[in-house]
Amino acid sequence: MIKNILKKKWIKWLLIVFTSVLVFFLALYFSIYLGLFGKVPNTNELSSIKQEEATQVLDRDGQLIGKYYIYDRQPLHFDDFPKHLIDALVATEDVRFYEHDGIDNVSLLRVFVKSILLQDKSSGGGSTITLQLAKNLYGRTSYRSFSMVINKFRESIIAKRIEEIYSKEEILTMYLNTVPFSDNTYGIESAARKFFNKPAKQLNHVEAATLIGSLKANSYYNPRLHPDRSLQRRNVVLSQMGKYGSIHQDSVNIYASKPLGLDYKSFNHNVGIAPYFREQVKKELATILETITNPDGEPYDLYRDGLIVHTTLDVGMQQLAEEAMKEHLSVLQREFEASFGNQAPWRKNKQLVEAAVKALPKYKSFKTAGLTNRQIQDSFAVKNAIEVFDWKGDTVKKMSVLDSLQHYLKFLNTGMLSVEPKTGAIRTYIGGIDYRYFKYDHVSQSERQVGSTFKPFVYTAAIENGMKPCTYFSLAPITYTNYDNWTPTNSGGETEDPNINYNLEMALSNSVNTIAVKVINEVGIDKVLEQARKMGINKELPNLPSIALGVAEINLKELTGAYASYVNSSMPVKPYCITKVTDRNGRILVSFEPEKREAAFSDYTRQVMLEIMKSTVNTGTASRLRSTYNLTNDIAGKTGTTQNNKDGWFVGITPNLVTVTWVGHDNHAIGFTSTRLGQGANSALPIFAKFYSKLNKDRHYNSITKSRFEAPSDVVISDLNCEDTKRDGFLKRLFKKKNKTKKFKGDKQRKNQ
Incomplete structure (x- = not known):
């Protein structure tokens, strides 16, 4: 009977197609394995993974006040992760994590059938935590029509090797230290400090679920920009934890009723505590690093090598100093402007304004390009919506270059x-009224x-x-x-x-x-x-x-x-x-x-x-x-x-x-x-x-x-x-x-x- 079936033409063609597809994918897999589509890291290279880390700036008591980074990342050890954080991650991202060897065959079969053959993009990626780690560590490359297949195969090879070398705890540690969160933040420690102003080990169930929930799409579920979406996604994570027994269902209901509770603290170079101080530290640190090398004889990288900079600043005292400055200058500025009446020099003194215009880098570049004064004036008269500093609060206004110049000319x-007089240790440092606008x-x-x-x-x-x-x-x-x-x-x-x-x-x-x-x-x-x-x-x-x-x-x-x-x-x-x-x-x-x-x-x-x-x-x-x-x-x-x-x-x-x-x-x-x-x-x-x-x-x-x-x-x-x-x-x-x-x-x- 089987012979009769095989004699049917369409069956033959189906077998030929199936065999061809199988051979193609096997050939593709082995070509990727052999490095024909780019080098795949071997076990030796995977054994010595070194990730880029942000340089941390600490105050006198060890409190984090800033970072210098390309990727905002701070590594932790497994013991630093609260259990409910791990539970939230596994329940949401890879429920069979402790059972597979890097590849979840059930999920992979679903991806093959639905995503690749049926082109169903809503079916999910089927990635395990180890596969995601492979992607986080080595990124992806575009191969046009076959990008997904090639990258998935490459990641599966890397994932299998990772599982051979590292324990499950080590894999979770590397994953949580490298996974991208919202706002260009890498690693759970940086995310915890940015969104909740606390170290990861202090995250409660609600906060941990919020951050893990954002991993599905860190821009779409950004808790700062899209709090409603983030809250809904957080509750999905909590439900998953309840479903797989990480927390009791009664706790799920209690946690789901709570607000996000963000305490956002950006470590952007332009904002946050003591920005002028942090910039000065960066300048001095760059000079210091020119005089020392790492154990390999190479210079240290300020933005990638995870250095720890201990400073003299007292962050509590700095906070009080900044508050005092803002309270006084906001009032003094009003008195200063009022004292001129209708004769404010930034409006009435044409020579002063013209001199300020000619000092602008944009004016000089226009002059170098051969533009006439009339052309430059026309260009500077164009109004655009820009964010401007104001003591009442930053606002967006439609301003020309000239408008903006006159606006900033009025500020004191x-x-x-x-300093500590016995040593010279700097305790507070304010270089200006707002580093974003006055560098x-x-x-x-x-x-x-x-x-x-x-x-x-x-x-x-x-x-x-x-x-x-x-x-x-x-x-x-x-x-x-x-x-x-x-x-x-x-x-x-x-x-x-x-x-x-x-x-x-x-x-x-x-x-x-x-x-x-x-x-x-x-x-x-x-x-x-x-x-x-x-x-x-x-x-x-x-x-x-x-x-x-x-x-x-x-x-x-x-x-x-x-x-x-x-x-x-x-x-x-x-x-x-x-x-x-x-x-x-x-x-x-x-x-x-x-x-x-x-x-x-x-x-x-x-x-x-x-x-x-x-x-x-x-x-x-x-x-x-x-x-x-x-x-x-x-x-x-x-x-x-x-x-x-x-x-x-x-x-x-x-x-x-x-x-x-x-x-x-x-x-x-x-x-x-x-x-x-x-x-x-x-x-x-x-x-x-x-x-x-x-x-x-x-x-x-x-x-x-x-x-x-x-x-x-x-x-x-x-x-x-x-x-x-x-x-x-x-x-x-x-x-x-x-x-x-x-x-x-x-x-x-x-x-x-």
């Missing part, structure tokens, strides 16, 4: 740095005129060179004839009594300009410049008497390190941000210790200066720390305001933390409209005040907020024990010239330069 910017770093890159924050260096040099704290100087202005009749004045103007004399404490705590110049005239410019150099100010400063008023442009880092000397046994520090770098296995590649420097002045000078700067806070230009913000901490400090109110500064010194804040405009042509608004006590000091108010509420920072200055010596107390002011006697007032003129002592040095 800021820089803030807090320029005002901590590490910027140099701005420091105004009256330079005066303590003048007074330090004076006391170090023998001037007594109770030396008195008149408030009266002097015209220095050998400096183009330069006449420094005080902000009090004509209301000040020229017959009143201040001692050094009164003069510095009230930031008196006329006396600061008189002090530098007495001590000598060279000695002041040398004192600043000893305190860590490395750039060449102008050899001019106006240096006493802070005309020099100094980097905020150097300024902070110099002020640290007043609470660090007279030794300045160099602010630093990296303590050590390890490889993925914890082996230390390089470590850093605080840079040791010599004392810049005597302990007597240090104590005197500290007492004077305490007065600045208690009764002087920074007294609003006490009166307005009600801070009772031990604080010394100095305010600073530059000419035409372009820069506002505040330096806050406490025994265990030194903080410097700056506020101003990136465009030097734009300043505050009045000293009332732009003075350091109003523009920069409130950031420090709000920051410390927040620190005071957190017991974790008691070692900073409750620290106390050391008591000054009896000699210092005695030398400061004098009247703040003295009034000239009758005869002195009678014969005193109304407009005194003299030559500045530094003129001889000036001519010899």
Whole structure:
């Protein structure tokens, strides 16, 4: 009977077709096995799988604050995975995982019949976890019509080899460390930290089911972008877990009723905590990696080798600093804009706007391409929908290039740095108001005129060179004839009594300009410049008497390190941000210790200066720390305001933390409209005040907020024990010239330069 059946023509053709198809697929399989369609990794290569890993940036306590990566991946060990995470994965993706050897023949037969022969795309892929791992590890290649077949065969070969080498636990570990989740995130640890702000080992049933559910289609089921779809898919995962006995059905119902509960935390380079700090760490790390190599003699890859960077940043303190900055700058910005009324320079000053336009890279590229000014203007007039920064919240607006430029020209910017004065370890770092839109770093890159924050260096040099704290100087202005009749004045103007004399404490705590110049005239410019150099100010400063008023442009880092000397046994520090770098296995590649420097002045000078700067806070230009913000901490400090109110500064010194804040405009042509608004006590000091108010509420920072200055010596107390002011006697007032003129002592040095 069989012979009769075989004699039928259609049966013969069916057998021929079947045999041909079978031979074809067998030939195709073996050709793939032999590497004719690309090399298939052998068991030796599979035994030493090394996956790209993100470099992690940790704060001082080991908390993750950022990553550098091509693929956002962080590896874990099997013991780090909660059981319900594994249960969710197996129940949803590969229920027979523990029974097969990499290939689930039942599923594979379904794929062959439905997907390949019947072209039913809805039938599913039939992939096991091991097959998916093979795909995750080695990707896929396009072979046109036969892509699916060739890739499936190739993955099946790899999967079988993986199963021969690794245990089921090891396969699950590799899979969960490499599988792609939503938002360009690879591995369960990165996904857990991004979507729920916690390590994978802390994921609960609902969170684990949400992430496992997204694996079916990580874009379509993205819990951030499509929460409704994600929730529905999560509940499918929970149902699967109930179906296969991972959890009780009652628990399925309870978990399914819960919201997603996302706590999204992006590790994108432009957002998240301390973006300016992370960018600075990346720059320094790139330089460090040029000096070391891996065990194979090859350079380390910042984005692929899974390095661990331990930094000095205190993430809790940074969070409070950023909150304080945003609270103050959002209010100050409104006041700044309102102060111009209808005469805002970003709208009315055509020359200013034109100069800003010509500075744009796009303008320069158009010019290079030969476009006329008219053509460039027409191009810049085209409006597009763009996302723009605003303190009220980012919004999408239709703007031209010119509109956008004018929008961003109005914003004030800021820089803030807090360091541990004994070491220079950076605890907070704010380089600007928002890294997404303002990339320029005002901590590490910027140099701005420091105004009256330079005066303590003048007074330090004076006391170090023998001037007594109770030396008195008149408030009266002097015209220095050998400096183009330069006449420094005080902000009090004509209301000040020229017959009143201040001692050094009164003069510095009230930031008196006329006396600061008189002090530098007495001590000598060279000695002041040398004192600043000893305190860590490395750039060449102008050899001019106006240096006493802070005309020099100094980097905020150097300024902070110099002020640290007043609470660090007279030794300045160099602010630093990296303590050590390890490889993925914890082996230390390089470590850093605080840079040791010599004392810049005597302990007597240090104590005197500290007492004077305490007065600045208690009764002087920074007294609003006490009166307005009600801070009772031990604080010394100095305010600073530059000419035409372009820069506002505040330096806050406490025994265990030194903080410097700056506020101003990136465009030097734009300043505050009045000293009332732009003075350091109003523009920069409130950031420090709000920051410390927040620190005071957190017991974790008691070692900073409750620290106390050391008591000054009896000699210092005695030398400061004098009247703040003295009034000239009758005869002195009678014969005193109304407009005194003299030559500045530094003129001889000036001519010899």
